[in-house]
Amino acid sequence: MTKPLLLLWTDGAEPYARAIAEAGLSDRLRVEIVPRAATPDDAQLAEAEALLSWGPPPGTLTRMPKLRFVQALTAGVEHWLARPDLKEELALSCARGTHRVQMPENILGALFHLTKPYAAIVADNAARRWTRRVSSTLAGTTLGILGLGAIGAELARKAAALEMRVIGTKRGQAEIPHVAQVFGPEGTDQVLAESDFVVLLLPATPDTENFINAARLARMKKSAWLLNFGRGALVRDEDLVAAVHAGTIAGAVLDVFRTEPLPSNHPFWGEEKIMVLPHIGGLHPQRDSMVAELLVENLRRFVDGRPLTQLVDRKAGY
Numbered sequence: 001m002t003k004p005l006l007l008l009w010t011d012g013a014e015p016y017a018r019a020i021a022e023a024g025l026s027d028r029l030r031v032e033i034v035p036r037a038a039t040p041d042d043a044q045l046a047e048a049e050a051l052l053s054w055g056p057p058p059g060t061l062t063r064m065p066k067l068r069f070v071q072a073l074t075a076g077v078e079h080w081l082a083r084p085d086l087k088e089e090l091a092l093s094c095a096r097g098t099h100r101v102q103m104p105e106n107i108l109g110a111l112f113h114l115t116k117p118y119a120a121i122v123a124d125n126a127a128r129r130w131t132r133r134v135s136s137t138l139a140g141t142t143l144g145i146l147g148l149g150a151i152g153a154e155l156a157r158k159a160a161a162l163e164m165r166v167i168g169t170k171r172g173q174a175e176i177p178h179v180a181q182v183f184g185p186e187g188t189d190q191v192l193a194e195s196d197f198v199v200l201l202l203p204a205t206p207d208t209e210n211f212i213n214a215a216r217l218a219r220m221k222k223s224a225w226l227l228n229f230g231r232g233a234l235v236r237d238e239d240l241v242a243a244v245h246a247g248t249i250a251g252a253v254l255d256v257f258r259t260e261p262l263p264s265n266h267p268f269w270g271e272e273k274i275m276v277l278p279h280i281g282g283l284h285p286q287r288d289s290m291v292a293e294l295l296v297e298n299l300r301r302f303v304d305g306r307p308l309t310q311l312v313d314r315k316a317g318y
Contacts, residue, residue, distance in 0.1 A: 004049040004303065005066075009034045009056065010073065016052060019292035020299065050296055050302060061085040063283030069302050071295050075099060075282070076231055077312050078204040092312045095291050097150050102284040103229060104155040107199055108162075110227055110253045111138055113275075114197075120153055139163035144195030146188060146211075146307045147202040147230060148176055155199065167191055171316075192219040197227060204231035212236065219245040225250050229281045232257040233290055241267045244274055255281045 006029050008016050013033045018141055020031055029050075036054060041294040045060070050069045061067065069091045072080055077094045082084060102215045113119065117133035124131050129263045143159050145152040145168035153176050160178035170176070173184040183191060192198060198220060202208045212226065213236045220226070226249060228235055237258065243249050251273030257266075260279055268274050284290070298308045312318060 003028060003030045005032065005044070005047045006028045006050040006299070007032055007034055007040060007044060007048045007052070009036065009040065009051060009053040013052075015288040016292045016295055019289070019296050020267055023296045023300070025296065025299055025303070029299065042233060050299065055083075058083070059085055061087070061090070069093070069298070069308065071095075071291075071298060072312075073291055076204060076318070077249070078231070078233075081314060081317060088314075091308050092314075093294070093308050093310045094312050094318070095294060096310045096318075098287065098290040098294060099282040099284075100150050100154050102287070103151045103281050104158050106281045107155055107227060107229055110156060110255075110275075110277075111143075111197060114225055114251075114310065116238070118265070141165070141196040142167060142194055144168055144191040144197065144198045145179075146191060146200050148182060149201065151229075152199075152201045153177070153179075155201075168196060182258045187218050188216070192216060193221070195224060196221065197225050200226070200228040200230040200234050202230045202234055203234045203316075203318035207317075209233050210236040212240065212308065213312070214239040214243065217248055220249050223250050226252040227254075228252070229255045232260070237266075237268070241271060241274070244271050253277065255279055 008031060017031055017033065020026060020029065027133070032044060034044065043046060045063045047066060048064055049066045051067060052071045052073065054073050067090060072092065072094045075094050075096045075098065077092065080092055086092070110188065115136040115138055117135060120133060139162060142165045145166065148168040148170040152168060156168070156176065156178045159166050166179045167181045168179055169183045169185055169188055171185060173182055176182055196219070200212065202211060202235060211234045217239060240252060244251055253275045254268065255277040262268060262276055268276055294310060301308050
């Protein structure tokens with residue numbers, strides 16, 4: 001019996017191939033590597049039953065009649081779900097959970113940046129200037145998390161250790177450790193009104209397009225900061241620029257954008273109180289190894305005929 005063919009269609013495929021071999025799956029799968037910028041040959045497309053990819057060119061999936069399982073390399077899969085060649089019966093798994101460590105740390109880094117004067121002190125150092133500066137504390141402030149998934153729950157745990165009060169929203173409202181109050185989506189306005197820092201961790205879906213607009217920004221405290229580590233489409237750009245410029249909110253830290261890299265003429269660059277991060281939230285030196293662990297678990301299930309993990313709910317959009 002011919003072993004199923006897995007295509008690793010990505011650059012830096014070594015951690016994935018190594019993890020597959022170490023898991024003893026090489027005896028049950030054929031593994032072939034294709035660089036991200038290249039195109040598999042006709043035989044590879046015709047025979048592939050499993051695929052790891054950032055996203056093939058449009059129409060490619062129609063040339064893969066045996067394909068049954070796709071492992072995405074990202075937690076957000078809106079670019080996959082927008083594909084007209086993504087068949088209903090194709091199992092799509094996202095990389096949910098692989099950002100659990102680095103994303104909360106990067107968000108905490110942004111919170112420390114907003115409340116501690118280290119950036120100004122670096123400038124003082126360059127000028128050989130001694131200036132006493134005072135830090136604001138995170139302790140005693142309220143952190144609002146819109147989207148209390150795996151990343152949000154881990155962020156809540158770390159923030160609570162800093163004596164922050166944490167509130168937030170989650171579909172399927174339930175108690176979450178270290179979160180003082182969990183609201184359903186209908187509680188968004190209350191979270192906005194009570195929070196000193198609002199973190200966006202929502203997925204990109206039709207329901208969350210322009211989720212943060214002028215009306216919702218107006219419900220925030222004037223002293224509050226917005227941090228978007230979810231998806232760029234969650235925010236109506238022009239409304240955020242207007243709100244920051246008018247002092248409706250204190251400012252924003254943004255790690256995700258509708259167009260990346262962010263164009264040099266985008267108005268975000270011109271606002272002193274908007275900090276642009278170059279999409280660093282999920283990056284980690286061992287990120288490929290983390291996704292490889294998920295791939296290996298799914299491949300075990302795939303060859304055994306068992307249900308896959310981290311499957312995308314296409315109706316929900318994540």
